[in-house]
Every structure is written in structure tokens, then in C-alpha cells.
Amino acid sequence: EVLAVIAVALIIWYGGGRVLDDTLSLGALVAFTAYIRMFFRPLRDLAEKYNILQNAMASAERIFLVLDNRTMLPQPAAPASVAGIESLRFERVDFAYVPGEPVLKSVSFELRRGETLAVVGPTGAGKTSLINLIPRLYDPTGGAVKINGRDLRTLASPAFRDTMALVMQDPLLFSGSIRRNIFEGAPAADSDRAQAIIAAANLERLVARLPRGLDSELGEGGSLVSSGERQLIAIARAFARNPQLILFDEATSAIDSQTEQLVQQALARLMQQRTALVVAHRLSTVRHADRILVMNRGRIIESGSHPELMALKGFYYRLHQLQPAEGPGP
Ligand SMILES: Nc1ncnc2c1ncn2[C@@H]1O[C@H](COP(=O)(O)OP(=O)(O)O)[C@@H](O)[C@H]1O
Ligand SMILES: [Mg+2]
Known part of the structure; x- marks a missing residue:
């Protein structure tokens, strides 16, 4: 130049x-x-x-x-198989994404078949991280996560992942049709069963609204549907795979109250007859849990049923004092 x-x-x-x-x-x-x-x-x-x-x-x-980059965590040489989930146990689990910055500190609890466990706590307490350890997206840095008393690291990941469904805070969808997003990788469903799944996940209205119904394309990252609707689709995906354990991370972002009702209802249906671990932000979700873990800064600081924790007048009680009063349920 x-x-x-x-x-x-x-x-x-x-x-x-x-x-x-x-x-x-x-x-x-x-x-x-x-x-x-x-x-x-x-x-x-x-x-x-x-x-x-x-x-x-x-x-x-x-x-x-x-x-x-090796994205797969090391797999056991002779993995044990998982037929059904009888119990999920955290034994003094420590976890950090970055060495020296612990996110979970000595977390212990047990979830038995058929129970619902809710996890509550302020943002950054480590709730999502705790959920991520269960499908073994990460390994704990200390302690162990066990299914049926066996360390996850001795089990074959694909085998136990088939027994659980993870509904994330902001579910990731693929570009592609709603049908593919729900049924891809799941056992083939005939049209009656597909219809039942759509109904159970409260997706009927969305499907009716879209020009091509179930075959409507969702766009990159599911950009054509709202975040509440994305959760409904993720719930439908869980129904289609019929897992035994539901891991649900409730959305924190504001969803319009009508969609919110649909999500709550679909979630309640999904949890019936199944074991569930739910990160909850809403009192209505927490109340139905058998047990509640209250987390703060990576530790479980209180646990018990809703009435027990309210009677304790501790952290949980104060959390609810902060929450806007909810109207009478339907
Ligand atoms: N992928 C990540 N890498 C590094 N730090 C993370 C990552 N995800 C979360 N954290 C940190 O871990 C802590 C717990 O986060 P998280 O489990 O998302 O809390 P919660 O779901 O209770 O809001 C936060 O301090 C957060 O900044
Ligand atoms: Mg979270």
C-alpha cells in the first residue's frame, strides 16, 4: 500500500x-x-x-x-449394567469446574425409587451443577455418585443415561421438525402413542397452531418457539423415552403464566410413578416433593418436608418470605 x-x-x-x-x-x-x-x-x-x-x-x-479434545469421560473396561434405578446416592460429593473454586462441598443425600426430591436455593448455589453430575456430564472431584450402590464411574454411561431424562433450564432443541425433536432416538411410536405423548405434554395447542403441525420446522436452536414451549417439547421427549428417573431444572426466566401452568401440569404427569429430582423455584412445585434439600453456596444447609422446613424458620422459611405470594391454586 x-x-x-x-x-x-x-x-x-x-x-x-x-x-x-x-x-x-x-x-x-x-x-x-x-x-x-x-x-x-x-x-x-x-x-x-x-x-x-x-x-x-x-x-x-x-x-x-x-x-x-476428549469429550468422553473415561469409561470402565468392564462396565456393569443397570436394569432399573432403585436408588441414587450422593456420598460426600465435592465438585469444581475450575480447580480451587469449589461449586459443591460434601453434598450427601439419597433418593429412593418413586420418591420426589426438590432442590431449592439462591442462584449460584450449585443446583444445576448437582443435576449435571447425575447423567455423568462431569465427574465429582471428591466423593461419589452412586446408582443402586454402584459408583457411576463403574457403569456404562449409555446404559444408565437411557434410564433417565434430563429437562434443562433452557432446553436445547435441534433445527428440524417437532416430531424429530421429540421422537429421535426413542423407541418407535405409532400415531396413537405419539398423540398420547403430545397430549400428556400439553403440546396439542402448539401443534394445532403451527401450519404443518408436528412436522413444522423449529429453526436453528428451536428459535421459533418460546422457552416455555421448548420445555414442553423437552417434556414430550422425556415421555417418548419413558425413563425411570426425571431430572428437571425449572426455568428461572419469566414464562407467561399460561404456558407456566401447562409446564407444571405436564411435569406433574411426567413425574407420576417415576423417581424425580427437581430443581424448583416455585413454591407450588416444591410443596409436592417428599423431601426438600436447601442449598446455599455449594452446601446442603437444611433438608426436610415443606412443613418441617417452615417450622424450622430458617433459610427455607426466609426464601419463602421473599417469594411473591401465590394465589390459590386451581
Ligand atoms: N460450566 C461452568 N464453568 C465454570 N463455572 C461454572 C460453570 N457452570 C456454573 N459455574 C459456577 O458454578 C456455580 C454454581 O452454578 P450453578 O450450578 O449453575 O448454580 P444454580 O443452578 O444453583 O444457579 C456458580 O458460581 C457458577 O458461576
Ligand atoms: Mg441453575
Whole structure:
């Protein structure tokens, strides 16, 4: 770039002198500067391409870094199988994403078949992290998570993941039809069963509203439906797989109260006859739990039933004092 400008300046300076001496015509000088510019343009383009290439190389390096990353946690050589979930136990579980910054500290509890356990606590208490340890998305840094008394690290992940369904705070959907989002990877469902699942998950209204019903495309990341509707679809996905253990992370973000009712109702249906661990923000969800764990800063600080914890007049009691009063339930 600089070179081109200097070259043009030199030509004008030298050529200008010649024009004044009458040894060069003005036309030839103008033509010459134009040619020089043409000569430098491809060089500049080449330099630009080189910059793009450099950027692409840097990006490629990062992509390969991600690809090379071992995303699977180490699997046992001779994994034991899991037929059904009789119990889920946390034994003095410590966990940290970043060494030295503990997120869970000595968390212990047990959940037995058929029970519903609620986890409550302020934002950042570690509730979502606790749930993430159950499908073994992460390994604890201390203690153990056990199913039927066996450490998750001795079990085959695909086997126990089939027995549980995780409904995340903000469920991730694939671009693709609603049908695929619900039934992909699940046992094949005939149309009667599909209809029953849609009804149980309170999705009938959404499906009726969309132009192509169940085959409507959801767009990238499920962007065409609201976050409450995404949870309904995630609940339907759970129904389709018919798991024994439900892990539910209630959405904190505001959902309109009508959709919220639909989610609550669908969730209650899903939890019937199943074992469930629910991170709850709403009193109405918590009340139905057999037991409630109250978490703060990575620790379980209180546990018991709703009346027990209210009588304790501790942290749980104060949490409810902060919550806006709920109207009489339906
Ligand atoms: N992927 C992550 N990497 C590092 N830190 C995280 C990650 N996810 C959560 N944390 C941290 O862990 C703590 C607990 O977070 P989380 O389990 O999401 O709490 P809760 O669900 O109770 O709001 C927070 O301090 C949060 O910043
Ligand atoms: Mg959370």
C-alpha cells in the first residue's frame, strides 16, 4: 500500500519535471500513473488474501483443538449394567469446574425409587451443577455418585443415561421438525402413542397452531418457539423415552403464566410413578416433593418436608418470605 503511494509520488515528481522540460507529454504521464496503479492492485489483493488465509488458519487451529479434545469421560473396561434405578446416592460429593473454586462441598443425600426430591436455593448455589453430575456430564472431584450402590464411574454411561431424562433450564432443541425433536432416538411410536405423548405434554395447542403441525420446522436452536414451549417439547421427549428417573431444572426466566401452568401440569404427569429430582423455584412445585434439600453456596444447609422446613424458620422459611405470594391454586 505504502509502496504503491510512494511509486506514484515518485513518478509524478520525476515525470512532472519531464513534462515541464517538454520531453514527456502530459497524456503519457497520466497513462503511466494509471498503469502503475493497475500494477499494484493485484499485489494488494494478494496481501489481503494472505490476511484472510492467516485468519482462517488461526480459526482452523481452534477447531482442531476442540476436535482433539476428549469429550468422553473415561469409561470402565468392564462396565456393569443397570436394569432399573432403585436408588441414587450422593456420598460426600465435592465438585469444581475450575480447580480451587469449589461449586459443591460434601453434598450427601439419597433418593429412593418413586420418591420426589426438590432442590431449592439462591442462584449460584450449585443446583444445576448437582443435576449435571447425575447423567455423568462431569465427574465429582471428591466423593461419589452412586446408582443402586454402584459408583457411576463403574457403569456404562449409555446404559444408565437411557434410564433417565434430563429437562434443562433452557432446553436445547435441534433445527428440524417437532416430531424429530421429540421422537429421535426413542423407541418407535405409532400415531396413537405419539398423540398420547403430545397430549400428556400439553403440546396439542402448539401443534394445532403451527401450519404443518408436528412436522413444522423449529429453526436453528428451536428459535421459533418460546422457552416455555421448548420445555414442553423437552417434556414430550422425556415421555417418548419413558425413563425411570426425571431430572428437571425449572426455568428461572419469566414464562407467561399460561404456558407456566401447562409446564407444571405436564411435569406433574411426567413425574407420576417415576423417581424425580427437581430443581424448583416455585413454591407450588416444591410443596409436592417428599423431601426438600436447601442449598446455599455449594452446601446442603437444611433438608426436610415443606412443613418441617417452615417450622424450622430458617433459610427455607426466609426464601419463602421473599417469594411473591401465590394465589390459590386451581
Ligand atoms: N460450566 C461452568 N464453568 C465454570 N463455572 C461454572 C460453570 N457452570 C456454573 N459455574 C459456577 O458454578 C456455580 C454454581 O452454578 P450453578 O450450578 O449453575 O448454580 P444454580 O443452578 O444453583 O444457579 C456458580 O458460581 C457458577 O458461576
Ligand atoms: Mg441453575
